[in-house]
Amino acid sequence: MLVIVGSLAGGYSPAWGHLVDTVLADYVVNSLLLMLGVGVGTFVLGVSAAWLTAMCEFPGRRLFSWALLLPMAMPAYIIAYTYTGMLDYAGPVQSLLRESFGWGYGDYWFPRIRSLGGAICMLSLVLYPYVYLLVRVAFSEQSTAVLEASRSLGKTPWQTLFLVALPMARPAIAAGISLALMETLADYGTVAYFGVSAFTTGIFRTWYGLGELQTAAQLAAFLLLFVFALFALGRYSRLRLRFHPASARQESRRIQLRGARAALCTLLALAIVSAGFILPALQLASWAFDDPARALEAPFLDLVGNSFMLAAMAALCCLFLALLLGYGRRLHPGRLETVAVRVSSMGYAVPGTVIAVGVLIPFAWLDNGIDSLAREWLGVSTGLLLSGSLAALVFAYVVRFLSVALQSVESGLGRIRPALDESARSLGHSPTQVLRRVHLPMLRGSLLTALLLVFVDVLKELPTTLILRPFNFSTLAVRAHELASDERLADAALPALAIVLIGLLPVILMTRNLSRGDNNA
Amino acid sequence: MQYRTLLRGLLGAALGLQLAFTAPSQAQNTEVNIYSARQEALIKPLLDRFTAETGIDVNLVTGDGDALLTRLRNEGRNSPADLLLTTDAGRLYRAQEAGVLQPLGAPELDALVPAHLRSSEDYWIGLSLRARVIVYAPDRVDPEELSTYQALAEPQWKGRVCIRSSSNIYNQSLVASFLANHGEEETMAWLEGLVGNFARPPQGGDRDQIKAVAVGQCDVAVVNSYYLGGMLRSSEPEERAAADAVALFWPNQAEGESGTHINISGAGLTRAAKNPDAARALIRFLLTAESQQWYAETNNEYPVREGIPVSAVLSAWGEFRGDTLDVTELGQRNADAVMAMDRAGWK
Numbered sequence: 001m002l003v004i005v006g007s008l009a010g011g012y013s014p015a016w017g018h019l020v021d022t023v024l025a026d027y028v029v030n031s032l033l034l035m036l037g038v039g040v041g042t043f044v045l046g047v048s049a050a051w052l053t054a055m056c057e058f059p060g061r062r063l064f065s066w067a068l069l070l071p072m073a074m075p076a077y078i079i080a081y082t083y084t085g086m087l088d089y090a091g092p093v094q095s096l097l098r099e100s101f102g103w104g105y106g107d108y109w110f111p112r113i114r115s116l117g118g119a120i121c122m123l124s125l126v127l128y129p130y131v132y133l134l135v136r137v138a139f140s141e142q143s144t145a146v147l148e149a150s151r152s153l154g155k156t157p158w159q160t161l162f163l164v165a166l167p168m169a170r171p172a173i174a175a176g177i178s179l180a181l182m183e184t185l186a187d188y189g190t191v192a193y194f195g196v197s198a199f200t201t202g203i204f205r206t207w208y209g210l211g212e213l214q215t216a217a218q219l220a221a222f223l224l225l226f227v228f229a230l231f232a233l234g235r236y237s238r239l240r241l242r243f244h245p246a247s248a249r250q251e252s253r254r255i256q257l258r259g260a261r262a263a264l265c266t267l268l269a270l271a272i273v274s275a276g277f278i279l280p281a282l283q284l285a286s287w288a289f290d291d292p293a294r295a296l297e298a299p300f301l302d303l304v305g306n307s308f309m310l311a312a313m314a315a316l317c318c319l320f321l322a323l324l325l326g327y328g329r330r331l332h333p334g335r336l337e338t339v340a341v342r343v344s345s346m347g348y349a350v351p352g353t354v355i356a357v358g359v360l361i362p363f364a365w366l367d368n369g370i371d372s373l374a375r376e377w378l379g380v381s382t383g384l385l386l387s388g389s390l391a392a393l394v395f396a397y398v399v400r401f402l403s404v405a406l407q408s409v410e411s412g413l414g415r416i417r418p419a420l421d422e423s424a425r426s427l428g429h430s431p432t433q434v435l436r437r438v439h440l441p442m443l444r445g446s447l448l449t450a451l452l453l454v455f456v457d458v459l460k461e462l463p464t465t466l467i468l469r470p471f472n473f474s475t476l477a478v479r480a481h482e483l484a485s486d487e488r489l490a491d492a493a494l495p496a497l498a499i500v501l502i503g504l505l506p507v508i509l510m511t512r513n514l515s516r517g518d519n520n521a
Numbered sequence: 522m523q524y525r526t527l528l529r530g531l532l533g534a535a536l537g538l539q540l541a542f543t544a545p546s547q548a549q550n551t552e553v554n555i556y557s558a559r560q561e562a563l564i565k566p567l568l569d570r571f572t573a574e575t576g577i578d579v580n581l582v583t584g585d586g587d588a589l590l591t592r593l594r595n596e597g598r599n600s601p602a603d604l605l606l607t608t609d610a611g612r613l614y615r616a617q618e619a620g621v622l623q624p625l626g627a628p629e630l631d632a633l634v635p636a637h638l639r640s641s642e643d644y645w646i647g648l649s650l651r652a653r654v655i656v657y658a659p660d661r662v663d664p665e666e667l668s669t670y671q672a673l674a675e676p677q678w679k680g681r682v683c684i685r686s687s688s689n690i691y692n693q694s695l696v697a698s699f700l701a702n703h704g705e706e707e708t709m710a711w712l713e714g715l716v717g718n719f720a721r722p723p724q725g726g727d728r729d730q731i732k733a734v735a736v737g738q739c740d741v742a743v744v745n746s747y748y749l750g751g752m753l754r755s756s757e758p759e760e761r762a763a764a765d766a767v768a769l770f771w772p773n774q775a776e777g778e779s780g781t782h783i784n785i786s787g788a789g790l791t792r793a794a795k796n797p798d799a800a801r802a803l804i805r806f807l808l809t810a811e812s813q814q815w816y817a818e819t820n821n822e823y824p825v826r827e828g829i830p831v832s833a834v835l836s837a838w839g840e841f842r843g844d845t846l847d848v849t850e851l852g853q854r855n856a857d858a859v860m861a862m863d864r865a866g867w868k
Contacts, residue, residue: 023863084725090732090763114724195686195724197868205688208587209859211615357591364595371599388582388592388601467588471554471580471601474561482560482583490757 027202033116034123034191034198035181041124042180045272046131047173051161054139055147057254058265065136066508068269071276072129072453073503075460077189078480078496080122081489082280084193085287087113114194122194123184125276130183131176133449134411138172139165141415157255171414175407178230182349182403185223188463199223200351213357220354227349281500287493304498307475310390310465311458314397315405318454319447321398322405326413327439330421331431348403352463359396359468393468400464401457405450412446413439452506459503476502550799552578556593557606558586559786563820564606571806577799586612593621593791600793603800606648608786609690611697613645614852622789627801633808634825637847638785647785648807649816650823652843653695654781655770656749657741658734669773670695670782673741674714682715683730683739686723687862691745694851695782696858701850702779705861712865723868728752728760735763750821750834771841780844784851785825 052058053065071079087093087110094110097103112118146168150160166173191198199219207216257265347355416439424434440447462477469478476495483492557564561583568579582589586607593600593616605622607613616622617640624643631639638647655667666677673682685692699708720739730742731749752764773779788807790800806812813824818832830836 088725088729088732089738090729090736095736115722192686192688193725195722195868201688205859208585208690209688209693210856211587212856213591353585353588356588360592360595364592364597368597368599388596463585463588466584467592469582471582473582478583482562488751488755490755490760 023197023202026197027199030116030196031185031199034120034196035184037117037120038123038127038184039177039181041120042128042131042177043173045124045128046176046180047135047166047169049128049132049269049272050136050139051165052265052269054136055157055161055165055254056257056265058257058262060266060269061254064266064269064273067273067277068132069129069507070273070278070504071126072133072456073500073507074126074277074280075189075462075477075496075499076123076126076183076187077193077462077484078284078499079126079276079280080119080190080193081484081492082283083118083122084113085489086279086283087111116194116196119190119194119196122190123180123187127180127183128272128276130179130453131173133453134172134176134179134408135169137445137449138169138411138415172411175411179348179404179407181230182227185227185349186351188351188353203351203354217354217357220350224350281497284493284497284500287490288497300498303474303476303479303495304502306473307459307477307499308502310393310397310475311455313390314394314401314458315451315454317394317398318402318405319409319451321402322409322450323435323447325402326406326409327431327435329410330413347399348401350400352400352461352465353467355396355400356464356467359392359399359464363392363395388468388470390470390473393465393470396464396468397454397458397461400461401454404453404457408446408450408453409443412443412449416442448509452509455506456503459499550577550796552580553603553796553799553803554580554601555582555604555606556589556602557581557583557604558589558608558612559583559606566819567807567812567816568803570812571803574806575802577802579803587615590616590619590621593793594619596793598793600791601795602791603794603796604788604803605791606786606788608651609694609784609851610645610647610787610848611690611694611852611855613640613787613789614849616789617642617644621792623792623794623797625790625801625804626797627805630805630808635827635845637845638825639787640789640849641847645787645789646804646808647787647825647848648804649786649813649820650825650843651691651784651786652746652771652781652823652841653691653743653783654746654749655741655772656731656734656744656767657770658737658766659768661737661740664768664770667741667770667772668775669778670699670743671711673718673743674711676718678718678741680718680720681740682718683720683733683742684715684723684744685726685730687859687867691727691784692743692862692867693855693858694784695743696862697851697854698779698782698844698846700854700857700861701846702844705857708861709865712861712867716865716867731767732763735766746835746838747821750832753834754821769838771839773844774842779846780842783843783848785848786820786822 049064049068053061053068085091089110097108097110101108147160147164150164151157155163185199188200188204192201192204203216203219203223206212206219350358420438421434424438425431429437460477462481465475465478466481469475476499480492480495480499483489483495555568561581565581568581571577572579582602584592586609589605590612593602593605596602600621605613605616607616613622622644625646626643630646634647638650639645655670655673657664657667672678687693687696696708696712699711703711720733725733727744727748728751730739730744731752733739734742746769749764749767749769752760755761755764771781773781788804790797790804794800807816808826810826810829813826813829814831816822817824817829817835821832821834823831823835
């Protein structure tokens with residue numbers, strides 16, 4: 001992280017003048033529009049899905065409460081490929097339209113999938129689960145007494161939603177949306193494929209095209225500053241907002257929906273899941289099994305094993321660190337701790353390749369330093385100890401995805417009343433004991449969420465893996481990307497499908513836990 | 522306090538992992554380590570054959586060319602990599618400039634590869650040729666109308682040209698070759714005309730441009746020939762149908778013209794190489810007639826060596842004359858090319 005920000009202090013090359021003159025405004029405007037669109041999109045999808053499944057009763061609610069998480073397993077660039085395959089001018093949908101009506105090019109209007117709007121749709125579809133997940137937990141942990149009080153005071157369910165439930169869920173909404181926005185800022189695959197010149201495309205263009213790594217790093221540093229400002233704003237807006245569930249939770253009573261309204265809810269939930277998961281997954285499956293012989297070619301189990309192992313290791317590391325940072329801040333809410341937490345969580349908004357370089361430089365420097373010392377004093381070369389090892393890779397993942405774990409852990413800790421800590425301490429427990437015996441059991445849902453989010457993210461992660469991995473080491477995402485970047489989408493479908501399927505495992509695991517929580521409540 | 526403990530813990534864990542996952546091999550020249558911008562699937566079979574023939578193991582990391590170069594540069598003299606493989610001359614030139622390559626020291630190879638397809642200072646050498654061509658819809662375009670890249674900027678092509686984003690290296694190299702062959706002024710005029718003729722904002726990859734021509738969204742597109750080859754040999758019926766619906770035109774063939782724009786995929790020996798002899802052996806192997814034929818055929822590219830037979834798909838397109846511009850120039854002028862495209866408004 002410091003390496004990137006440090007680049008700001010370095011010299012400014014003439015390339016800056018060129019960027020400012022020609023394309024910089026474009027990058028900034030497009031990125032802002034993209035964030036605005038994705039912000040609105042994830043808010044609408046995520047919050048409505050969370051409200052429906054947490055507060056209403058309609059046919060299929062149980063199924064949808066976990067099915068709505070499925071799009072999370074779908075990498076944004078993959079969903080972009082599949083929708084382009086379906087909806088592009090040359091795709092089956094438009095071809096069918098043309099054949100049925102005898103139209104030619106330009107005779108009719110059809111939304112252009114490869115556009116800013118298309119990118120917003122794609123990213124919203126796969127990123128809304130972050131909002132959904134966090135907000136749903138918040139909704140179901142909200143004291144039903146408060147909501148019932150609101151109902152008994154004559155407010156309609158809609159008014160209750162907007163006047164009571166939403167404001168109380170604000171920290172969770174903000175956390176979910178900021179995760180989605182950070183992922184949006186870091187996204188490269190989708191915007192590059194759609195030809196949207198956003199900030200990330202600009203970073204890579206400057207680096208690869210102009211050969212200006214320094215300028216590219218400076219662009220990335222500005223991106224970081226921007227994220228920091230965003231954070232500060234979000235924090236400020238909920239500075240004095242602290243909601244702790246007042247008392248033990250009562251039996252939560254869902255609003256019973258019947259007839260047309262219930263059907264509408266089912267349809268809505270079905271539409272979201274279909275658009276975000278079922279349709280693209282079917283498209284992938286149809287590509288993948290077009291030619292079943294292909295499935296048997298690659299040493300597939302190795303890839304699956306590698307992906308799984310890396311994701312699990314990174315998820316555990318992230319969880320441990322997040323707990324350490326989050327709890328440390330709870331114990332000593334000083335300025336230093338707060339800054340440490342903020343800085344360490346910003347990595348999420350930085351494109352993976354930039355993180356990779358940020359990790360590469362100090363590791364290689366350290367390795368070469370140790371090597372020089374060893375040569376001088378001992379007369380042997382230690383070579384590179386860390387660079388190009390899995391440790392470096394896991395470290396990079398932690399840098400990039402710590403934020404995800406932290407958001408979840410922090411919002412979980414925030415819901416535990418400080419009074420509990422105090423009473424436990426007054427009963428003679430040390431802070432560690434409080435953590436172990438009081439917080440951990442209460443945090444189970446949040447911790448599991450954190451673990452899941454990081455696991456799925458690492459599974460999908462591409463650019464960092466690509467650069468930092470050791471020799472002869474590959475993952476599903478790498479394989480999918482290599483084939484897709486050679487524009488062999490059909491061949492890429494199988495590893496992509498595997499990513500989605502493995503990503504499903506923790507989703508299912510966690511939803512079990514969530515629904516158990518529901519039943520106990 | 523916590524942070525210090527944490528740091529210690531992390532370092533300990535890292536060292537543990539390191540020991541667990543790397544099996545150091547000390548013996549020299551019994552293996553070659555490659556950083557490759559060329560994808561695993563496209564090169565692995567040939568490397569396996571090399572191992573079978575020579576007993577030298579090949580270890581591979583694939584990735585983006587510039588990212589691998591950054592890794593190489595930061596690892597310095599301790600880098601494990603022996604060879605850098607890229608899919609364009611620009612990256613090899615950049616590696617040479619960054620001081621991470623050393624002269625190849627295999628003069629016998631110079632006779633096999635034409636001078637403009639390798640570094641004049643022996644830092645790198647071409648392994649295959651990639652040509653950027655025009656594809657057109659034969660039902661709407663008479664090949665008589667086609668002549669050069671320059672002509673695509675003329676008003677008759679308004680709203681009929683498809684080409685991908687200027688962030689793409691193939692377009693950057695094409696424009697770099699224009700800067701080298703025609704100078705800045707002419708290049709800018711050409712770029713402005715060309716951008717004005719785009720049928721749609723640049724998007725997608727080269728295969729998408731071919732599909733757009735096939736379905737009538739545009740009439741001509743500029744793409745690399747091996748994408749068309751890949752589509753013709755695809756297992757997907759739709760891809761084959763799209764490729765069958767277009768035809769290939771070799772631009773700039775007339776007397777006095779520059780010839781079709783070409784780039785190379787190539788390799789350079791790293792300065793830090795621990796197994797230089799094995800690395801040289803691998804390059805020699807990749808330049809044998811047999812490997813050249815296989816390598817070109819697998820990738821639907823052209824061999825760098827002359828007189829090597831090409832696949833049926835490729836020979837159906839006929840012979841062509843490639844630009845004899847030194848490919849080093851493509852690397853030298855890459856940044857200028859990007860800036861020129863930015864100024865012309867090529868997204």
